[in-house]
Amino acid sequence: MENNYSWYKKLGLLFGPILFLVLYNLPFTLITPAADKVIAVAVWMIIWWITETVSISVTALLPLTLFPLLGIMDMSAVAANYGSPIVFLFFGGFVMALALEKVNLHKRIALNIVQVTGTSPDKIILGFMLATAFLSMWISNTATTVVMLPIALSVINLIQQDEDGFSDRDKNFALSIMLGIAYAANVGGIATIIGTPPNTVLVGFMESEYQVQISFLSWLKIGLPFSCIMIFIIYTLLVKFIYPSRLTQLHQSRDIIAEELAKLGPINSAEWRVLIIFLITIFLWVTRVYLNELLPFIKLSDAGISVLAAFAFFTIPFNFNRGEFTLRWEDTVKLPWGILILFGGGLALAKALSEAGVIDYIGAIVSANDSLDSFVIGALLILVMLFMTELMSNVALISIFAPVVAGIALGLDTEMLLLLIPVTMASSCAFMLPMATPPNAIVFASGYIKVHEMAKAGIWLNLISVLILILFSAYVIPNVF
Numbered sequence: 001m002e003n004n005y006s007w008y009k010k011l012g013l014l015f016g017p018i019l020f021l022v023l024y025n026l027p028f029t030l031i032t033p034a035a036d037k038v039i040a041v042a043v044w045m046i047i048w049w050i051t052e053t054v055s056i057s058v059t060a061l062l063p064l065t066l067f068p069l070l071g072i073m074d075m076s077a078v079a080a081n082y083g084s085p086i087v088f089l090f091f092g093g094f095v096m097a098l099a100l101e102k103v104n105l106h107k108r109i110a111l112n113i114v115q116v117t118g119t120s121p122d123k124i125i126l127g128f129m130l131a132t133a134f135l136s137m138w139i140s141n142t143a144t145t146v147v148m149l150p151i152a153l154s155v156i157n158l159i160q161q162d163e164d165g166f167s168d169r170d171k172n173f174a175l176s177i178m179l180g181i182a183y184a185a186n187v188g189g190i191a192t193i194i195g196t197p198p199n200t201v202l203v204g205f206m207e208s209e210y211q212v213q214i215s216f217l218s219w220l221k222i223g224l225p226f227s228c229i230m231i232f233i234i235y236t237l238l239v240k241f242i243y244p245s246r247l248t249q250l251h252q253s254r255d256i257i258a259e260e261l262a263k264l265g266p267i268n269s270a271e272w273r274v275l276i277i278f279l280i281t282i283f284l285w286v287t288r289v290y291l292n293e294l295l296p297f298i299k300l301s302d303a304g305i306s307v308l309a310a311f312a313f314f315t316i317p318f319n320f321n322r323g324e325f326t327l328r329w330e331d332t333v334k335l336p337w338g339i340l341i342l343f344g345g346g347l348a349l350a351k352a353l354s355e356a357g358v359i360d361y362i363g364a365i366v367s368a369n370d371s372l373d374s375f376v377i378g379a380l381l382i383l384v385m386l387f388m389t390e391l392m393s394n395v396a397l398i399s400i401f402a403p404v405v406a407g408i409a410l411g412l413d414t415e416m417l418l419l420l421i422p423v424t425m426a427s428s429c430a431f432m433l434p435m436a437t438p439p440n441a442i443v444f445a446s447g448y449i450k451v452h453e454m455a456k457a458g459i460w461l462n463l464i465s466v467l468i469l470i471l472f473s474a475y476v477i478p479n480v481f
Helices: 007-024 033-051 062-070 075-082 085-102 105-117 121-136 141-160 168-191 197-210 216-242 251-264 269-294 302-315 329-334 337-355 358-367 374-388 394-412 416-426 438-444 451-480
Strands: 317-319
Touching (some): 033 062, 033 337, 062 075, 085 269, 085 329, 121 168, 121 216, 141 168, 141 251, 141 438, 168 438, 197 216, 197 337, 197 416, 216 269, 269 302, 337 358, 358 394, 374 394, 374 416, 438 451
């Protein structure tokens, strides 16, 4: 039970439905009667999403409740969004993450990456960042940070035990490794469709509303280079300019990593099975387009591959006689079902906005203004999204923003993905505040970071992210889509 139900949450709880009733009963029409109904529901959802007065997943159930009741969409049409193929794509990704975590394979992968990078302080930080970013491509950034944090704390405790205690140089090392883990967890997820929920929201929106498919490989061609560039920039900025430690070699850190690996023991058969299924799944995602061309009698889809992987974890036994499998259904109690509902609610809202003509209306307003430049508008949208995501859930934010950006793209007569992809990626680039993302909050709770220290590094990274996303919009995305 939440003991501190803040004043803005109380206001949100009241004003959401109140504003809905006001807008629904206006004596005049804003756009059309159908569009006005959708706008009224959308305002209620936006207020509850922004204030998080109730769980954002609960808010995502409003379309199921209100759309059929108000005659906006019938129940079967609304419910179809909650069973979208994209929802099952992410479901399979969640199950794969559960399997990696259950056999501790994610920790083994992370420790081996850190072990390879070396024992100098800067290389240790780089190793932690690379390991965190790689894991975040496949499992939630929260779980990734939780895995990496205790290992990093062990290394920090090591440098505190030297002759000079916890010096300023030691403090800078601690700041860099903590911030590096949080920031790498944030940008690592951008690399793949399943790495972070906003990516999946966009893919589902484009497929549902415009029948445009964004394949796993296509996204990887954009997301992976961006993540790699950002990792390099974050690392350089932290260890060379903002919080340089200039510590000497930390040979004992290698002992800590070796000790953690020793605790895991040799790789066992359960880990091998998960690793094989994991690698086959990635192979199928990356080569799906080519396999469908070579083998026209099969029809692979990213969602289908994802569910197939999940099915394998539940049905391929490692002990046939005893009926033991990698995962049992009871393990899915840890699966974030609320995020899947959130996807459905976002898709249902986008569908209603589109069918009611709200997106076309936004496009008409934009196209009526000849003075607007698509490049400038795109840059402003990226900037607004990136700084808004410091204050509210990026999944809810992209669910609200995607239809609006689509309407703007229509009005500017610009390819939608040139605006939508960088705006979506911007929603995962929150570096300034502890409350912006779970990784930021987790490392902040370690006690080694103050708010102003995170903001000092974060403001520069936010601005650099905007610049890079603008460049990607202009030069990279057009060459992929």
